[in-house]
Amino acid sequence: MHQKLSFYVDRDSFLHHLNPLTKLTLVLTLVILSFLGLSYWLPTIIFLFIIIPLSFLGKVAQEFFNATVKLLLPVVGFLFVMQAFFHPDGTQVIFSIWIFDVTVESLSFAYLTASRILTMVASFLILLLTTHPSDLMSDLTRRGVSGNLSYVITSTLQIIPQMQVKAGTIIDAQQSRGLETTGNVFNRVKAVVPLVGPLVFGSLVEVEERAIAIEARAFTAPLKKTSLREIPDRAAERAARWIFIGVIIIAIGLRIWLL
Amino acid sequence: MALVELSSVTYTYPTTDKPALKDINLKVEQGEFLAIVGSNEAGKSTLCYTISGFIPHFFHGDLVGEVQVAGLNLEESKLNEWVLNVGLVFQNPFNQISGSKFTVFEEIAFGLENLGVKRSEMIERVERAMELTGISDLADRSPYSLSGGQQQKVALTSILVMEPQVFVLDEPTSQLDPIGAREVFEVIKEMSRAGITVIMAEHKIEWVAEFADRVIAMHDGQIIIEGSPQEVLTSPLLPEHGIGTSRYTQAAKQARTEGLFSETTPLPVTLDQAVAGFSGGNHED
Amino acid sequence: MKIEINNLHFTYPGEIIALSGINLSIESGEKVAIVGQNGSGKTTLVKHFNGLLLPTNGTIRIGDWDTKDHSVAELASRVGYVFQNPDEQLFNSDVKSELGFGPRNLGYDDDRTEELVEDAIELTGLDNYRDTNPYDLSPTWRKMVALGSIIALDSPIVVFDEPTTGQDAQSVEVIARIADELHSRGKTLITISHDIDFCAENFERIIAMSEGEILLDGSVLEVIAQEESLATTFVDPPQLTRLGKELGFDQTVNDQASFLGAYRLSHEQN
Numbered sequence: 001m002h003q004k005l006s007f008y009v010d011r012d013s014f015l016h017h018l019n020p021l022t023k024l025t026l027v028l029t030l031v032i033l034s035f036l037g038l039s040y041w042l043p044t045i046i047f048l049f050i051i052i053p054l055s056f057l058g059k060v061a062q063e064f065f066n067a068t069v070k071l072l073l074p075v076v077g078f079l080f081v082m083q084a085f086f087h088p089d090g091t092q093v094i095f096s097i098w099i100f101d102v103t104v105e106s107l108s109f110a111y112l113t114a115s116r117i118l119t120m121v122a123s124f125l126i127l128l129l130t131t132h133p134s135d136l137m138s139d140l141t142r143r144g145v146s147g148n149l150s151y152v153i154t155s156t157l158q159i160i161p162q163m164q165v166k167a168g169t170i171i172d173a174q175q176s177r178g179l180e181t182t183g184n185v186f187n188r189v190k191a192v193v194p195l196v197g198p199l200v201f202g203s204l205v206e207v208e209e210r211a212i213a214i215e216a217r218a219f220t221a222p223l224k225k226t227s228l229r230e231i232p233d234r235a236a237e238r239a240a241r242w243i244f245i246g247v248i249i250i251a252i253g254l255r256i257w258l259l
Numbered sequence: 260m261a262l263v264e265l266s267s268v269t270y271t272y273p274t275t276d277k278p279a280l281k282d283i284n285l286k287v288e289q290g291e292f293l294a295i296v297g298s299n300e301a302g303k304s305t306l307c308y309t310i311s312g313f314i315p316h317f318f319h320g321d322l323v324g325e326v327q328v329a330g331l332n333l334e335e336s337k338l339n340e341w342v343l344n345v346g347l348v349f350q351n352p353f354n355q356i357s358g359s360k361f362t363v364f365e366e367i368a369f370g371l372e373n374l375g376v377k378r379s380e381m382i383e384r385v386e387r388a389m390e391l392t393g394i395s396d397l398a399d400r401s402p403y404s405l406s407g408g409q410q411q412k413v414a415l416t417s418i419l420v421m422e423p424q425v426f427v428l429d430e431p432t433s434q435l436d437p438i439g440a441r442e443v444f445e446v447i448k449e450m451s452r453a454g455i456t457v458i459m460a461e462h463k464i465e466w467v468a469e470f471a472d473r474v475i476a477m478h479d480g481q482i483i484i485e486g487s488p489q490e491v492l493t494s495p496l497l498p499e500h501g502i503g504t505s506r507y508t509q510a511a512k513q514a515r516t517e518g519l520f521s522e523t524t525p526l527p528v529t530l531d532q533a534v535a536g537f538s539g540g541n542h543e544d
Numbered sequence: 545m546k547i548e549i550n551n552l553h554f555t556y557p558g559e560i561i562a563l564s565g566i567n568l569s570i571e572s573g574e575k576v577a578i579v580g581q582n583g584s585g586k587t588t589l590v591k592h593f594n595g596l597l598l599p600t601n602g603t604i605r606i607g608d609w610d611t612k613d614h615s616v617a618e619l620a621s622r623v624g625y626v627f628q629n630p631d632e633q634l635f636n637s638d639v640k641s642e643l644g645f646g647p648r649n650l651g652y653d654d655d656r657t658e659e660l661v662e663d664a665i666e667l668t669g670l671d672n673y674r675d676t677n678p679y680d681l682s683p684t685w686r687k688m689v690a691l692g693s694i695i696a697l698d699s700p701i702v703v704f705d706e707p708t709t710g711q712d713a714q715s716v717e718v719i720a721r722i723a724d725e726l727h728s729r730g731k732t733l734i735t736i737s738h739d740i741d742f743c744a745e746n747f748e749r750i751i752a753m754s755e756g757e758i759l760l761d762g763s764v765l766e767v768i769a770q771e772e773s774l775a776t777t778f779v780d781p782p783q784l785t786r787l788g789k790e791l792g793f794d795q796t797v798n799d800q801a802s803f804l805g806a807y808r809l810s811h812e813q814n
Contacts, residue, residue, distance in 0.1 A: 134361055155358035158403065166632065172596050173633035175616035176625040177693060178649030182615070194645075197635025201679060205631065209354035212313055216347045217357065217370035217417060220339045224375050228368040228382070298712040299684045350710070406582065433710050436582050436738050438778050462712060465783075503713025506741065506783045510800050519804070519811060530783065534790045537807065 007067070007128040015058035015130040019233040020139045022241055023131055027123040029244040034119040036255045040108075043115040051122045060129040064122075067129075072121055076114045083110030138227040147225060151214075163199070170198050260330070261286035262456055263310060263425055268324035270305060270314055279305040281480040283324070287425070287458060292451045294467040294488070295460040297477035298501045303460035306477070307349070307429040309333075310458060312341035329424050343374075346418035349429040352410035355417075356402045363405070363413055364389075364398040370421045388420040391453065392446045408439020412446055419450065426450065428459040444470075464505045468492055468528035476502060493526035507533035545572055545607040545622060545700040545732065547593065553601035554588055562588040563756045566602070570734070572700070575727055577743035577764075578736045580753035581778040586736045589753065590703050593734070594623035606701070621650050624699040628706045630690035634678040639670055642678055642689055646697040657696075664692040667722055684715050691722065702726060704735040708742050720746045744768055744782040744798040752777055769796040 015023070030050065034043040055064035084107050085100045092104040137150035171181055174194045181191040263286065270280040280302050287293050295303050308314040315322040316338035326333035328344050349355065360366040364385060371381045389395045394412050397405065402413055411431055418426065428447065432440035440463070448470055451457050461467050467474060467488060474491040476484045478500040484491050491497075493508050507527045514520035520536065527533035552566040563585045570576055578586045591597040592604050595611040604611050606622050624646075627633060636642040643664050647657040665674055668688040673681060678689045687710075694702060704723075708716050723733055723746055737743055743750060743764070750767040752760040754777035760767045768774070768781045771789070780786070788797040788806055797803040 132361070134359075134365060137359075151359050154360075158358055158361075162403065169627070169629075170632050172591075172616075173625075173627045176594055176596065176620055176627070177633070177646040178617045178620035178697065179645075180615060180617040180649075194633075194635050198632050201635075202631050206354050209349070209351060210358060212317060212347070212349070213355040213414075214357055214369075215313070215317065215338060216311070216342050218339060218342055218373040218421065221343075221373050221375075222339065223373070225372050226375050226378060226381065227372055228365055228378065228385075230378065298714055300682055437780070438581060501712070501714045503716075506800070507787065510784060510787075510803055513800060513804060514807065517804070517808075519807060530786060530790070533787050537787070537791055 007063075007125065008132050009060050009063050009129050010132075011059040011130075013057065013059040013130065015054065015060075015126070017232065018130075019231060019237050020127075020131050020136040021143065021233075022237045023127050024136070025241045025244045027127050029248050030123045031120045032248050033251055034116045036251055038251060038255060038258070040112060043112070043119040047115065047119045047122060051119065051126060054126050055129075058126060058130040060126075063129055064125060067125055068122060072118060072125075075121075076118050079117060080110045080114040083113050132229075135229055135231050138229050139231045141225065142227065142231070147219075151219075163203075166202060167195065167199055170195055170202075173198075262289045262291075262329060263287040263458070264325075264327045265310070266325045266327075268309065268322070268326060270309060270323070271321045272305075272318060273320045279480050280309065283480075283482060285475065285482070287456060289424075290454050290456055292457045292470055292472045293459070294471035294474045295458070295477060296462065296464065296467060296474060296492070296497070296502060297460075298503075301477040301502075302480040303477055304349075304429050305480070307347065307427050307458070307460055310425070311345045311347035311427045312336070312338050313347070316341070342423075343421065344423055345425045345427060346421060346423035347427045347429070348411070348414050348418055348431050350431065350433050352407050352414055352434065355414040356410065357417075361401060362399050363394070363402055366402045366413060367417045367420050370417060374421070384420050384422075388416050391449060392416045392419065393449075406439060407435050408442050411435060411439065411443045415443070415446055415450070419455075425456045425458065428457065428461075430460050430462065433462065462503065464492055464503060465507075465529050468505070468532075476500070478502070489525055489528060492528045505529070511536055546570065546605075547701065547732070548605045549592075549602070550604070551602040552589075552592065552599050552604060554592070554597060555600045561756060566758060568751070568758065568761070570732060573727070573730050573732055575723070575733045575746070575748045576735075576751060577747040577749070578734065578751045578753060579738070579740060579743060579777075579779050580759070584753040584777055585756040586753045587705070588756075590625075590705070590734060590736055593701070593703055594619045594625050596625070617649065620646065620697055620699065622699055622701060624694035624697045624702045626691050626694045626702065626704045626707065628709060630678075630683075630686040633693075634686060634689060637677055638675050639665075639678055639681075639689055639692075640674045643670075643692050643696045646693055650697065660696040660698055664696040667695055667725060668692040669718065684711060687711065687715070688718075691719070695722070695726070699731075701732040701734065704733070704737075706737055706739075707735060708737060708739045716742060740768075740779055741782045741784075744785065752779060764798050765796050768798055 055061040265285040268283040527536040547570040549568040554563040784803040
């Protein structure tokens with residue numbers, strides 16, 4: 001059974017050819033700018049005039065909009081509603097439901113929060129859509145991030161769909177022994193131990209065997225690792241990264257000065 | 260000097276008092292194909308883990324006696340040095356996927372990345388190994404999307420590419436369907452033909468008879484008989500210790516008690532031997 | 545209890561057709577082996593027997609129940625399904641509670657549960673391990689625990705998914721003996737297996753599947769004689785069957801007794 005293991009979409013675009021670290025720096029810059037609170041509309045402007053154009057530049061606009069609509073809008077919408085109703089301050093009541101007042105202040109705060117979250121997740125989405133996870137990890141390892149850490153991250157990415165398949169088999173096996181897992185809440189709660197027990201034990205066996213397998217592949221050899229994947233890094237990109245970092249420093253400086 | 264040599268090896272896992280290996284003495288020569296047969300719990304896997312260094316370095320426990328491969332002593336070596344000489348492939352193909360790679364080609368290159376092999380040499384070696392095992396067409400597939408048999412061939416290739424001196428295989432086909440098992444066997448045969456030393460635990464007796472140069476049978480942590488495939492696989496010691504024998508051997512033995520199978524014809528293990536043996540009996544009348 | 549399958553079609557999500565038009569009936573007390581290469585549809589078919597999968601089209605009835613109208617848990621009282629990998633179901637801290645899990649789910653009282661558990665312990669030879677944690681047992685014994693936990697359901701139909709995979713000669717013999725005992729109690733036994741020798745020696749009827757359809761269906765001897773048809777689904781005839789054929793026997797043989805019988809006969813003719 002083939003399952004999609006990451007967000008990555010294999011296309012030939014300017015963004016795809018950028019060094020992963022350049023993209024990561026750009027994303028961090030956008031996120032920091034959105035959260036610093038320099039301007040109320042800044043997250044919205046970043047989303048509309050930087051992130052959306054980037055999705056076209058990376059030739060992943062369709063996937064980007066799909067993921068945004070399916071994944072993000074419900075979450076952002078939920079946040080918006082929560083903030084709009086439950087923000088404590090505010091005097092200019094627009095309308096009330098039961099004991100909750102929606103005020104101009106709460107509404108504007110809700111919009112700000114939602115637009116920030118949207119901008120943050122959308123920037124990372126662009127990174128993940130245009131960057132092969134192996135490239136990101138190889139590049140970070142090359143720059144001194146621990147090999148163990150990047151192994152844990154890439155293997156976790158892959159293990160989630162496998163766990164789902166396994167959980168499915170375990171549920172089938174327990175139902176076949178007469179366990180009701182659907183229907184009322186009581187049934188569902190009762191089904192937790194028979195599901196989680198084998199899942200945890202199975203994972204322990206799997207972790208031990210996998211540890212043997214990667215050890216057999218010289219994972220802990222005391223040598224400097226090399227990488228099969230070639231990751232480009234041009235002088236212009238290094239310059240761009242310094243510019244991003246400059247922007248971040250200036251923005252933080254402005255924020256402190258404006259306070 | 261033998262490539263692999265175990266002298267008076269006794270081993271006990273940390274959680275038990277009963278030794279899993281008892282006084283094992285074994286020599287394997289360069290280029291030899293040694294098969295290990297025995298029932299479950301006889302100590303086959305433990306022996307495989309010992310030769311490949313995971314005992315004692317990964318499982319700990321108490322190892323007495325000496326294990327040497329290519330002149331190196333196991334207890335004085337580190338596991339991450341030992342694995343460069345001895346490659347290990349075990350039963351479950353799925354758990355041998357590194358888990359961090361997205362294509363078969365990257366998966367096979369993983370060991371070479373860890374060894375710091377230059378990129379150009381890496382590509383060349385991966386391609387050559389894939390050609391030998393016949394999986395070049397899987398290069399761009401996700402390791403997770405493969406059948407069990409294909410995954411096991413990837414596991415074999417991933418070790419082969421590191422060019423160990425000895426290949427230890429612990430029942431590499433026991434979790435596979437017949438087609439997958441047959442394909443994996445063909446790959447192992449190919450590797451053996453290429454001169455690689457192979458030590459393989461296996462319960463498919465007919466295949467052992469077909470491939471192995473020498474066979475040892477284990478029971479309760481001990482080697483109970485050692486010799487040529489024919490000699491070991493038809494020995495009455497096997498059924499006495501609950502070790503399965505070929506259906507051809509069983510039928511010929513029964514026929515012999517009824518005077519239907521010649522006392523002088525060796526007991527058959529494979530189909531070809533059985534055809535020859537049983538038609539021989541026929542002509543005697 | 546009869547299994548009746550009418551024009552069964554099954555398509556996996558993503559339009560992958562797994563079964564196309566299966567018609568099949570299995571009578572009470574039959575011993576049926578289903579063979580075929582991976583992807584032939586044999587696992588998909590048996591997963592319909594206890595409702596793990598429901599037909600896209602057509603019907604399957606277990607006795608007077610249409611599987612569509614009952615949950616998998618309810619169907620467990622009629623069809624016990626022994627999964628291949630015991631590690632994907634064991635979770636109790638001792639063998640006895642593991643075996644009692646099924647009967648308790650089916651709502652049996654303590655006395656009946658106790659009785660069923662003891663019977664399963666005896667059949668599987670787990671006598672010395674009743675208070676042991678299943679995970680302290682070897683894989684071979686864990687398989688026996690999984691098998692026992694289905695036997696304890698006392699269902700009239702028992703399905704075995706690849707019972708011999710990873711088992712040594714001794715445990716294969718034990719499994720064959722358990723199958724015999726369940727059969728003598730009048731239960732219907734169904735196995736899916738790659739181990740054609742095991743099927744030929746221990747079952748009465750063989751169904752060979754290929755590409756989602758039934759290719760051959762008949763008595764063991766009828767089916768294993770069809771070397772060419774079997775080859776299309778990548779199943780080799782049993783070893784002694786092949787030997788008999790090579791030796792030019794007139795009749796098809798399926799086990800040691802029938803092989804030696806035929807050999808004696810050809811010997812006398814010479």
